[in-house]
Amino acid sequence: MEPGSRPSGPERPTVIISAAEVGRANRARIVQALADRGPLSRADLARITNVPRATIGSIVKSLLSSGWLEEGQPRPPADGIGKPGTPLWFGRHAGLSGAIHVQPRRVVTAVVNAAGDILSTHRHKIPARTSTEGVVSVILNAAAQEFHHDMDELTGIGLALPAAVDRQTGEVMACTPLPALVGSHLRQRLEDLTQVPTVVEEDVTTLALGQRWFGQARGVDDFAALQIGDGIGAAVMLGGHLLRSRVGLSEIGHTCVDLRGQKCTCGLIGCWETVASNNWLRHTARQLDITTSPKLTPHRLVRLATSGDKAAQGLADMYAINVAVGIANLVQFLALPVLVLHGDIVGGGEYLRSRVEQAVIARTFPAHVSGRVGQLEIQLAHNDADACLLGAAASVLSRTLHIHV
Amino acid sequence: MEPGSRPSGPERPTVIISAAEVGRANRARIVQALADRGPLSRADLARITNVPRATIGSIVKSLLSSGWLEEGQPRPPADGIGKPGTPLWFGRHAGLSGAIHVQPRRVVTAVVNAAGDILSTHRHKIPARTSTEGVVSVILNAAAQEFHHDMDELTGIGLALPAAVDRQTGEVMACTPLPALVGSHLRQRLEDLTQVPTVVEEDVTTLALGQRWFGQARGVDDFAALQIGDGIGAAVMLGGHLLRSRVGLSEIGHTCVDLRGQKCTCGLIGCWETVASNNWLRHTARQLDITTSPKLTPHRLVRLATSGDKAAQGLADMYAINVAVGIANLVQFLALPVLVLHGDIVGGGEYLRSRVEQAVIARTFPAHVSGRVGQLEIQLAHNDADACLLGAAASVLSRTLHIHV
DNA sequence: TTGTCTTTGTAGTGCCCTACTACTTAGCGG
DNA sequence: CCGCTAAGTAGTAGGGCACTACAAAGACAA
Known part of the structure; x- marks a missing residue:
């Protein structure tokens, strides 16, 4: 092959x-x-x-002296x-991250340590129909309040947004629930305010x-996190790395x-969302004459189904599929x-989970499901409420530690 | 978060x-x-x-002395x-790999250097309806003949199989065109024969x-290779790494x-293959009363379409979509x-390629297609005939050089 | 109490590798 | 021949892991 034009x-x-x-890389691996x-002990x-x-x-010595790790009581x-051996674990103030989760109607902030403990957290409302500047100032104020104690201890700030984010610049490219955020230079403004490196990620990431x-x-190392509700999003880890194009x-x-x-x-035509979103659920419920006073959710659907409503049971099965x-x-x-x-x-709980899992198994080859791989596991998130907050902190850790040497 | 059960x-x-x-890693990066x-020159x-x-x-000095690189004539x-500067490039005998491409009816072998030059190549027929031992011995003999000159120079042997391969062991798990290969311990037997480390991969990989x-x-760093014919397979590189689960x-x-x-x-129901394989093409052609004496292929379909056959044009459009x-x-x-x-x-050439590309663009968001990303490019492989052979050699290089530090 | 066994944690030396600085080499043009 | 620019190279410094030997800490039995 000639080394010609490429x-x-x-x-x-x-x-x-x-x-x-x-x-740095080796210290990061020990931390991870x-x-x-x-x-674990050194041994x-x-x-x-x-x-x-x-x-x-x-x-370990350098991690101890820098405060990331502490020695516990020796355990036989x-x-x-x-x-x-002497167990090593994160100090309570090790690897502190600022976490900010922006939701359509509110901003939740927290300080999280490397062990995943939420040391403090607060909520702030976002007024309806706010301008870009309005939303940004709510976020900046929330950050200022939450972080001003530990500002110089923070290794970074993580920002989880319900938005498509440019991976290089951290700029918001699209944001359905809060269109005001597009082009708000949020990362830059947070860094200017706090002087702490900030990482902006889409919430599902x-x-x-x-x-x-x-x-x-x-x-x-190999799993996916899915968010299924009004829309559908997924983030996949393969070999311990996030799947993301440049x-x-x-x-x-x-x-x-x-x-x-x-x-x-x-x-587009026939998107997954057209058959598996809350909208599909509500639309189909109306067609089937299933009525609930507030808007139908998987939670309410399953309540109906378990109370014996045949139509709801049918709809739940379709939704699961x-x-x-x-x-x-x-x-x-x-x-x-x-x-x-x-x-x-x-919200659909085990009722819905088991049906989804069965349907997935029925739609995949046995090789993935049984045999050497072990069972395919579809799990409900245990901590759905705090998940994005912890995730924002985790993205800071990933950023600071994952020297992709 | 308590460090409890995980x-x-x-x-x-x-x-x-x-x-x-x-x-090692840095030398590998220079090579890559x-x-x-x-x-390129050192500068x-x-x-x-x-x-x-x-x-x-x-x-570079160590790469020169180990024979991987050679200095060219200085160029102003x-x-x-x-x-x-002094341009550096691979020596003709640098990074020699043995490549073996097993096809349903034949085995192709080659010796390939780090620059991708095929230094020698041969073909060997596989008799129809052969036992496991029969197929294996054809492969082993082919390897012995092709490699016995350069056996101690080979950095490795790459084997491309039309089969699902266990990533850990290299064992063939499933192989439709040559079921005899399942459980043949091919890697072990090649290594026993040649004393050269051998890597077995699915052809599309x-x-x-x-x-x-x-x-x-x-x-x-970010692209996919697709094989579309009787079946459909794909291998994806993201960030320079192959997407593969453990x-x-x-x-x-x-x-x-x-x-x-x-x-x-x-x-399963509604697999991509049910609407985009050669089988679909032939089945639909029959329904549309398109007849060709031998079996219909994309190549023949496009010949018909460009010769003015309306039905063939319609079928080609459907196939592209x-x-x-x-x-x-x-x-x-x-x-x-x-x-x-x-x-x-x-075989469908530019006629088919452009239609597929247009259809993909129509079925994806503009963000991916235009804007910063540049155009979405769907390319036909230039070297489809030798592709797997070069690929087998490339998998050896990837294995030897990609120290995933 | 003491010696033995096993495992944990630590000096101290050696080796590998890159960073840095300063120098030599090589071509061009006035 | 000199000045300019850029390429390639010693030689030293420093970071960091590998290895060996050793000290420390508990269990247990004589």
Whole structure:
């Protein structure tokens, strides 16, 4: 092959690793190993990483002196033989992140440590129909109040937005619930205010990071977090890394599952969202003469179904199948063994979860589901309320620690 | 968050980076930078990597002495000012890989260097209806013949199979065209024969690697290679890494695009393959009374269409749309800017390609297609014939060089 | 109480690798 | 021949892990 003209991809700069970066990367790995597995002694870490204890000792020493880790009370080994190891765990003020979760009607802020403890949190209302400046000032004020105590301790601030975010600049590209946020230079303004590095992420992305660092997917390298409600979003981790293109948006809710289906609000045909969103649920409920006084949600649907309403049971089954179709596509494509559900669908509880799981299994090859992989697990998020907040903190950790050497 | 019980994911071992690994990784990055961009001087490399020239000098020195790189004739810089740089490029016998491409009816072998030059190649027939032992012995003999000259120079052997392969063991899990290969311990037997480390990959995976190292996607970090013919397969690179779950198969051809569609041979409903495979093409042609004496292929279909056959034109449009639906899903999900097509569809030429591209654009959001991303590009593979062979070699390079530090 | 066994944590040295500075080499043009 | 620019190279410094040997801490038995 002649070394002639080449296609000019948007080039990722080639990186040469220096000794100092090795140190940073190794410290980060120790931190992540602890986050994944809980408190461990130096000897435990040495076994896991397959390096001499002395090496771990020196890495840990720097983490201890910088305040990331603390030594616990020595604990005798399981078989009672040998010197007790000293468990290492995060200090209460280690790896502090500022977390901001912007929702359509309010802003929630928190300070979170590396162990995932929420040290403080507050809520702030966003007035309806507010200008860009109005929304931004609510967010900035919320940040100023929440963070002013620990401002110099914060390693970073994470911002979870219900919006499409440009990965390079952090700029909001599109935001249905709060259109005012588009082009608001939010990251820059937060950094100007706080002097703390700030990372802006789409909310569903933070869900995956939050589950990975602090939640049900701790230590799990291959899984997806899905948010299913008014719309559908997903973030996938594969090999411990988020799936994200250098540029452009992930719109799994607008992938086609129904060639000859309904036209979606986005203009395309047969999007997954056209058959598995709250809108579909309400529209179909009306067609089936299922009426609930407030707007129908998966939660209310399941209440009806479990109270014996046949039509509601039928609708719940259809909804489960429609949700499952998109999930099954994800599983067929990427062979993900774990999926964590967030959003309104969580209100459907075990009733809905089991039906979705069965439907996904029915729509995927057995190889992914049984055999060596173990069971395919579809889980409901345990902490759906705080998930984005923890996720925002997790994105700070990922940013600071994941030296992708 | 209390460090209590954790889910036990199939754990990726935590790795600590040593100084020696830094050296290997940096040498690998220099090699890849050259493969991506063509011959470069040390100073060029230093600019690209943003490190001092002296550092590059020392890295290059070891690559020169180990025979990977050679110095070319010094070439004066573009503006004629300053000392001419010495271009570095792969030696003709640098990074030799053995490549084996197993097809349903034959085995093709080759020796390929790091520049992607095929130094020698041969074909061997596989007799019809052969036992496991029969197929294996054809492959082993082919390897023995092709490689016995350069056996100790080979950095590895790459094997591209039309089969689902277990990522950990290299064992064939399923193989429709050659069922005899299942459980044949092919990798082990090749390694026993040659004493050279061997990597076994599904053919479509090697296509992506081949395009990345030697083909149209050189230097491109985000793209997909698709094989569209009797079935549909895809391999995706994101951020320069292959998308692959730790375990389990990627079956994008069996993702659902048609909720209420036909039953697929795999047992699921509305798989992409049910509307975009050669089988669909032939079945629909019969329904439309389009007849060709031998079996219909995209190539023959386009010949009919361009010769004025209205029915064939209509069928080609439908085929393009059906192919586009699945590609559009991929683009919506992962925002891939480049897609390279392999397989029978390549026979459809520009006529078919442009129709597929238009249909994909019509089924994706403008954001991915225009704007900062640049145009969405759907390309036909230029070297479809040798693609898997080069891909097999590329998978060896990826394996030997991609120290995922 | 003491010695043995096992395991944990730590010095201290050596090696690998990149960063940095200063120098040599090489071509061009006046 | 000199000045200018850029490429390539010693040689030293420093960061960081590997390795070996050793001290420390508990369990247990003589």
